[in-house]
């Protein structure tokens with residue numbers, strides 16, 4: 001076998017507009033930490049960033065196997081970044097399994113950094129390479145710029161006299177990689193050093209060890225002969241302002257707290273642990289000093305019903321889950337529809353059905369949100385389009401729930417929940433007001449009518465403790481205005497119509513749909529919702545650049561739709577709806593507007609690439625695309 | 628909660644027509660509840676009745692307080708959220724054997740262990756009434772009914788043993804046909820801080836008439852029941868000549884007229900969890916010769932922190948140590964950068 005030449009790059013600083021790095025290794029290798037540290041540092045430096053963590057479903061999947069591979073993809077640049085990248089320029093493979101699982105993502109000519117110790121006989125066997133085959137040595141990686149280094153060994157050397165055990169030392173090897181990449185992209189290590197100091201407070205030996213390994217990685221870059229180039233990615237020209245980095249679930253949690261503060265309602269969050277929604281619970285439980293009450297319920301049903309109970313008492317009642325958990329909440333959501341009280345239901349969607357692909361992303365719960373209850377039980381539905389957009393969208397969901405006295409679905413998904421991006425965060429003062437619809441005083445001598453409505457068709461919210469407003473609500477059909485039990489046929493039809501009309505009227509209180517990219521009229525409208533935003537934006541920008549008549553509109557409000565959506569659809573000859581499901585929004589659009597919208601579906605547990613969308617637009621335009 | 632004067636049982640009556648079957652045990656319970664609320668003098672506006680689904684769950688419509696009639700089995704979970712959000716409210720959960728022990732079994736046990744300060748009235752009629760006569764998780768084995776024409780093969784729950792196991796802090800039993808006792812127990816339940824669980828034997832005269840007659844009717848009541856009194860020996864029988872003695876952990880019936888002294892009898896101690904557990908096991912089939920009589924009264928009480936208080940306490944601690952949260956600081960986070 002011919003040994004592979006280690007190519008040398010001349011020691012110059014190359015300027016790059018954007019770079020996509022993929023860190024991959026065993027789930028025990030600290031890949032997520034490495035990725036998020038590099039992200040934070042790059043964001044602080046002023047790059048635009050977008051991330052895509054990808055972890056195995058099993059917490060302790062067998063070490064070294066394909067099932068145990070954890071990845072973190074990160075794109076950063078001096079230009080606007082909309083997605084974590086379709087393919088990657090740099091790939092750090094900590095072991096053989098991670099190489100095997102991800103090598104297809106590396107572009108020809110891309111940089112491949114491989115940890116030699118992760119390619120020993122045992123690891124090769126676990127990755128199911130045939131006996132005697134080592135991809136690092138057989139020439140199969142010839143089209144990449146391969147750099148092998150013994151990260152494990154160098155980490156051990158750096159910590160030789162630290163007094164730490166072998167296991168503990170090995171666990172620090174991700175910091176070597178991080179240090180090395182900091183060198184490669186000329187980044188300051190101070191953000192990570194501060195992070196260690198905070199994370200290992202009171203454990204000085206761990207702070208020291210991590211800094212040591214980080215430095216060792218950095219110095220290795222500087223001094224090693226094998227690798228001799230640095231890259232420069234300048235800060236991105238983003239709109240002026242002050243930024244922070246934010247993940248989707250974190251933005252959701254912050255949006256809830258903001259809504260609680262702006263409405264004056266205490267936040268009650270009923271939840272049962274489930275991937276990928278649990279991080280919202282974790283985040284909220286850290287902020288009890290905002291009066292936040294988090295309730296880890298005994299099951300999904302209790303998570304939803306406790307939030308309903310809290311809402312009856314005057315709290316901002318919120319419950320969250322992912323697809324299968326939402327299914328369990330269905331009956332409770334129907335009850336909230338009858339009660340006509342505020343309830344926010346967060347669905348961080350994941351691959352399904354059933355347990356499906358717990359750690360992978362999908363947008364297949366739109367039908368569940370729209371129709372997933374018995375009988376006629378309409379609710380409002382909003383969807384977030386990016387990690388930072390979770391903030392505004394959940395805030396809006398809370399506003400609608402409280403001001404319109406209705407359950408509201410907030411849809412996010414695993415991709416944006418765990419992804420991160422820079423966020424030009426707002427000031428509290430700049431956020432809209434949320435005005436609860438508390439019952440007004442009754443004229444003397446008149447009884448309180450719990451189901452008497454205002455022009456929004458919202459009923460009054462009368463909280464226990466208020467004298468003269470004692471009333472009973474229930475899941476049984478109720479008489480218009482009085483709320484008393486009623487089995488009257490005419491009344492039932494009236495109430496079903498009123499509940500539907502109440503949701504429709506929300507359209508009077510939301511902004512009109514805008515065209516996010518492109519012209520108001522044209523040949524193709526790419527209509528999206530949720531986390532496909534980044535990929536569609538990139539694709540449409542490229543297509544416009546290539547001279548095609550393509551526009552992009554992205555929906556935040558799905559039920560009801562903005563009032564002008566029908567008009568927008570009419571302005572285009574073709575409507576393409578890319579979704580990570582088997583065609584849900586497309587059915588609703590066709591149903592509501594009788595438009596011959598074209599579905600484009602990817603149901604693989606991974607997001608669209610912008611290339612895929614571009615090709616599909618060209619295909620429906622009849623342009624032949626070489627494969 | 629402030630108390631006010633002169634509120635009367637009738638002030639708790641709503642304008643809604645009560646729709647239980649004539650002769651149903653629920654009427655008696657409703658009456659006692661209205662009377663007890665008047666006696667403790669809690670304001671109507673501070674009181675919330677929460678129920679699930681079933682005959683008993685219509686209860687809130689008949690109480691002139693705030694009320695939530697909900698869905699099957701979930702009253703306990705709804706009340707948990709309500710109490711967590713509003714510790715100031717006086718909350719009563721009305722549930723039945725199907726609602727609490729079958730479809731809502733999970734929420735029921737978790738309510739007990741969390742010890743929210745609420746009162747639970749568990750109407751046990753050993754049958755599904757509202758759905759017209761199927762067996763429930765407390766129906767005695769072998770009972771013939773709509774869904775078990777050959778007799779049930781389900782082993783029934785022993786509800787109070789279950790409550791002990793779930794960590795309940797107030798466990799009691801009463802019956803619809805003894806209004807005086809029921810009233811006394813409801814009063815005690817209302818005063819207990821923590822989850823007060825009262826199992827009420829309730830006759831469903833339509834689908835399971837007489838299920839509790841051995842305990843409720845004159846002819847047999849005195850032989851078949853024990854009325855527990857704290858710190859008193861356990862004595863029963865028409866002329867109060869029978870008693871219970873503990874032989875190790877085994878309860879035995881003794882006759883005080885046959886040379887046994889009242890001094891050797893089991894002294895009821897509400898604070899003793901072991902003894903309370905044994906008492907909940909007095910659950911024999913009345914047709915078996917030598918069976919133990921069924922206890923009524925307060926089996927067990929314990930003082931333990933309530934969930935909502937601990938929840939509030941954590942908020943207070945968080946505010947003390949971190950200051951009341953500032954929204955702008957939260958949105959800003961720890962690491963920011965400026966693009967100029």
Ligand code: SF4
Nearest residue numbers: 648651682756831832
């Ligand atoms: S069915 Fe039984 S429990 Fe229900 S109201 Fe009639 S008698 Fe009472």
